[in-house]
Amino acid sequence: xxxxxxxxxxxxxxxxIDEGVSIGPFCIIGEGVKxxxxxxxVSNVVIEGNTDIGENCTIYPFTSIGLPPQDLxxxxxxxxxxxxxxxxxxEYVTVHRASVGGDGITExxxxxxxxxxxxxxxxxxxxxNVVMANLATLAxxxxxxxxxxxxxxxxxxxxxxxxxxxxxxxxxxxxQDIPPYTMASGPRAKLFGLNSVGLKRHDFxxxxxxxLKKAYKILFREKHTLKEAIKKVQKEVHQTDEIKHxxxxxxxxxxxxxx
Numbered sequence: 220x221x222x223x224x225x226x227x228x229x230x231x232x233x234x235x236i237d238e239g240v241s242i243g244p245f246c247i248i249g250e251g252v253k254x255x256x257x258x259x260x261v262s263n264v265v266i267e268g269n270t271d272i273g274e275n276c277t278i279y280p281f282t283s284i285g286l287p288p289q290d291l292x293x294x295x296x297x298x299x300x301x302x303x304x305x306x307x308x309x310e311y312v313t314v315h316r317a318s319v320g321g322d323g324i325t326e327x328x329x330x331x332x333x334x335x336x337x338x339x340x341x342x343x344x345x346x347x348n349v350v351m352a353n354l355a356t357l358a359x360x361x362x363x364x365x366x367x368x369x370x371x372x373x374x375x376x377x378x379x380x381x382x383x384x385x386x387x388x389x390x391x392x393x394x395q396d397i398p399p400y401t402m403a404s405g406p407r408a409k410l411f412g413l414n415s416v417g418l419k420r421h422d423f424x425x426x427x428x429x430x431l432k433k434a435y436k437i438l439f440r441e442k443h444t445l446k447e448a449i450k451k452v453q454k455e456v457h458q459t460d461e462i463k464h465x466x467x468x469x470x471x472x473x474x475x476x477x478x
Contacts (some may be wrong), residue, residue: 220256232319237274252285253466255304268316269299273329276306279441283313288317290359303329303347321360328365338461340343340377364399364423382468386414395475398438400431410439410477419420423461430457434465439478445469 220239224230228242232251241259242248249267254260257275257477264278270285278284284357285300287293298317308314317325323343325443328347338356339345346365356370358377363369367381370389380396381387387397388404389409397403400418401409413435434456438448448468456462469476 221364225262235271235296238350261337265329270316271299272302273304275304276308277300277309278308279312280333281311282308284308285314285316288315288318288359290341292320293318293341296323298323298325298341300325300327302327303331305330306333307331308333309337310335310340312337315341317342318359334371366415368416370404376474379474380468380472383415383464384414386417391421393477395477396468396472399468399475401435408477426457427461430459430462431465434462436468437464445476 220236222236224238225244227356228246230248233250234248235253237254237256238255238308239257243260243262246260246264246333251269254265255272255274258272261279262306263280265283266285268285268293287341296319300314300316306327315325317323317331318341325339325341325343327345330347331345331349334353336354336387337351340357341357343357343363346363348366349363351369352371353377354371355373357375360378361375362380362403364381364383366384368386369381370387371392372390373387373393377395382397382399386402387393391408392406393408400414402414403409404411413432415428434452434473437451443451449469452462452466
């Protein structure tokens with residue numbers, strides 16, 4: 220597997236470039252950056268700092284990764300970015316290194332699709348197989364679990380969580396946690412039911428979907444406190460792995476749950 224580097228690219232001698240990496244015109248790769256096997260930078264990509272990008276990623280023009288966070292508390296501390304394998308990162312995406320107050324890493328998993336102008340701020344944790352449409356914006360310390368779908372022009376408040384297989388409609392403002400397997404939308408987002416179509420597309424069984432529907436009704440449609448609703452779900456709904464994850468996600472919230 221041949222490494223290809225365009226003659227106009229600027230690469231720090233202390234960057235690590237694996238075999239099979241392709242670096243197109245006018246890219247800038249800073250000290251400490253690691254690019255793993257098969258990753259391709261189309262052109263005009265800037266990558267700085269303690270940034271490690273996995274195998275077989277494709278990064279499109281005018282993307283910047285690993286630059287300092289937009290956080291007034293940050294004073295140059297050594298933090299970084301970790302990106303997994305098989306990610307597609309489209310034009311003008313920005314991914315900032317971590318700030319202080321977290322574990323020091325902004326992290327993105329595998330097989331994600333980040334469309335144009337997506338912003339991932341400092342200390343965010345993105346799982347795998349996540350889709351973020353154009354202009355979706357994450358503030359600092361946001362967590363997005365696996366297989367979540369975030370629509371275009373969505374703004375997500377800092378320290379908020381988006382659960383697995385959740386779908387967030389476009390042009391939404393997210394200020395509270397979105398539970399796994401649900402759909403949410405709106406300028407001050409509200410829940411609009413279970414993401415049944417998404418679950419079927421990912422081969423969830425009818426038994427599992429029906430259990431989640433029953434749990435959703437108890438948690439979000441009946442007039443219980445969340446604590447009361449959780450106890451009722453634990454008593455009346457078969458405790459599949461998905462139900463346990465849904466309950467655990469709700470119990471761990473600190474910003475409140477979107478309802």
